[in-house]
Amino acid sequence: MTLALDINRLCKTYKGGMEAIRDVDLQVKDGDFFALLGENGAGKSTTLGIVCSLVNKTSGSVSIFGYDITTQASLAKRQISIVPQEFNFNNFERVKDILYQQGGYYGLPPSLVKERATKYMKKLGLWDKRKEQSRTLSGGMKRRLMIARALVHEPRLLILDEPTAGVDIEIRHSMWEFLTEINKQGTTIILTTHYLEEAEQLCRNVAIIHKGSIIQNTSMRNLLHQLKGQTYIVESSHTLPNEVNGDFYKSHRIDDNFLEVHLNTDYKLNDLFKDLDSKGIDISSIDLKDNRLEKTFIELTK
Amino acid sequence: MSFSELFNSFYTIFYKEVARYLRLWKQTFVPPIITMSLYYVIFGNLIGPRIGEMDGYDYMSFIVPGLVMLSVITGSYGNVVSSFYGNKFQRSLEEILVSPTPSFIIFLGFCVSSAIRGILVGIIVILVSLFFTELKIHSLGAVVLVACLTSFMFSAMGMINAIYANSFDDITIIPNFVLTPLTYLGGIFYSIKLLPEFWQDVSLLNPMLYIVNAFRYGMLGKSDIPLLHAYSIIIIFTIVLSAACIYMLDRGIGTRS
Numbered sequence: 001m002t003l004a005l006d007i008n009r010l011c012k013t014y015k016g017g018m019e020a021i022r023d024v025d026l027q028v029k030d031g032d033f034f035a036l037l038g039e040n041g042a043g044k045s046t047t048l049g050i051v052c053s054l055v056n057k058t059s060g061s062v063s064i065f066g067y068d069i070t071t072q073a074s075l076a077k078r079q080i081s082i083v084p085q086e087f088n089f090n091n092f093e094r095v096k097d098i099l100y101q102q103g104g105y106y107g108l109p110p111s112l113v114k115e116r117a118t119k120y121m122k123k124l125g126l127w128d129k130r131k132e133q134s135r136t137l138s139g140g141m142k143r144r145l146m147i148a149r150a151l152v153h154e155p156r157l158l159i160l161d162e163p164t165a166g167v168d169i170e171i172r173h174s175m176w177e178f179l180t181e182i183n184k185q186g187t188t189i190i191l192t193t194h195y196l197e198e199a200e201q202l203c204r205n206v207a208i209i210h211k212g213s214i215i216q217n218t219s220m221r222n223l224l225h226q227l228k229g230q231t232y233i234v235e236s237s238h239t240l241p242n243e244v245n246g247d248f249y250k251s252h253r254i255d256d257n258f259l260e261v262h263l264n265t266d267y268k269l270n271d272l273f274k275d276l277d278s279k280g281i282d283i284s285s286i287d288l289k290d291n292r293l294e295k296t297f298i299e300l301t302k
Numbered sequence: 303m304s305f306s307e308l309f310n311s312f313y314t315i316f317y318k319e320v321a322r323y324l325r326l327w328k329q330t331f332v333p334p335i336i337t338m339s340l341y342y343v344i345f346g347n348l349i350g351p352r353i354g355e356m357d358g359y360d361y362m363s364f365i366v367p368g369l370v371m372l373s374v375i376t377g378s379y380g381n382v383v384s385s386f387y388g389n390k391f392q393r394s395l396e397e398i399l400v401s402p403t404p405s406f407i408i409f410l411g412f413c414v415s416s417a418i419r420g421i422l423v424g425i426i427v428i429l430v431s432l433f434f435t436e437l438k439i440h441s442l443g444a445v446v447l448v449a450c451l452t453s454f455m456f457s458a459m460g461m462i463n464a465i466y467a468n469s470f471d472d473i474t475i476i477p478n479f480v481l482t483p484l485t486y487l488g489g490i491f492y493s494i495k496l497l498p499e500f501w502q503d504v505s506l507l508n509p510m511l512y513i514v515n516a517f518r519y520g521m522l523g524k525s526d527i528p529l530l531h532a533y534s535i536i537i538i539f540t541i542v543l544s545a546a547c548i549y550m551l552d553r554g555i556g557t558r559s
Contacts (some may be wrong), residue, residue, distance in 0.1 A: 055559045074402040088393035099457025104314025105401035
């Protein structure tokens, strides 16, 4: 099995003694769509910064597709690209120049750089803006530019550090589609995000970093299975009784027609429907109250 | 990286930098023309005739090489320090740091482009001097060699300043409080032979003196100090500063956390 990313016992202590990460072990398979989750300051950006050579590690090892980032830095760097959290392109450069320069830094010949830059500007809807200075772009366009720039050298591993922060729903969904497409084409993707529904929808595997250490590293399915229960909002077309409770669920009445029901994980929705039906309550709609991953995440990191 | 890949990386940084300062010509090339014209008018035309000859040359001819060097130094140093720090400040330097571009290519890309800006400014200042005095070239080889080495050396020095800088204040401290005083005391406006012996010895500790005199030799054929000393000092400084720059970039000093 090829590993896109192999991190072993990675530690980083900043000047002044602040220990950002401690003995981090993380393996990401080739072709995976992987979520790295954690609260602000948990150590995500430090870990990814080390992987991308923007932060010096204190100890431990990192390999990208088998290339060690210290001893085979040039080969390792060719395999990878990062879309950082903050915009880090030159605000006064034109969109197309930012992409051309990116290709140049990777040593690509100008003809190939132009071809790829054109391809990604068109794919990400930047073509009409190619001659404009990057500072004039909207927030969503700037995010697209960051992604296009990261793809010019066609990396095998793409790291996205909160790529959809601050963009509207429409752009977010179009980005999801685009990322899913390039993942299907073989690019391994590591995603960090605070929008947990994004991670739940896109990623197959997930790691949670908390206070500088990995506390969970498993498949998304396994992680969600750890959830002790699930809360639903049930709507009835008739007035609800004041109290509705069962052996395997608890509920409280929100108003005449809405009920919040907490269902134990060992039971299915069918069981709930049957029980409510036996109590003469009809159900016109049902919705999840919380995002499942969000709930698991909060339980694990509290 | 193969040779052609290294060249592509170098050319990308070089082209980006040259395009930047050519685009900003009002900020990069016009100010030295105005400043040096004022020097020529005030020191050369107005005060010069009262001073008379210096080392056997009229005062205007004497000060031209020093003023050209002053422009070359401020042009090359100022370019790299503002550009590299600007990239650091905007974090666009990260684009290069995450790429496989090796440290020596990053160094060459920034420093060669800045050295060329210094040389272009020097050429402009020489052309401006033609309005005030006759151009004298004793040794074209020496003029070109000293201008190129000096420009490159100060680009490297500017890069070290930018690497260590954490604020825009930090990139103005060295030029204002170290470079400019040393340059003025480096024999631009006078021959050190005019100084008492003690101050002549102190002046020999100023590296600018060697640069100004080596360039003056190229133009006028006169120097206060042996040329071998001047060339040795310039070459040694260039090598040491370049090596220091590459080492710092390699270790991530000032560029990585």
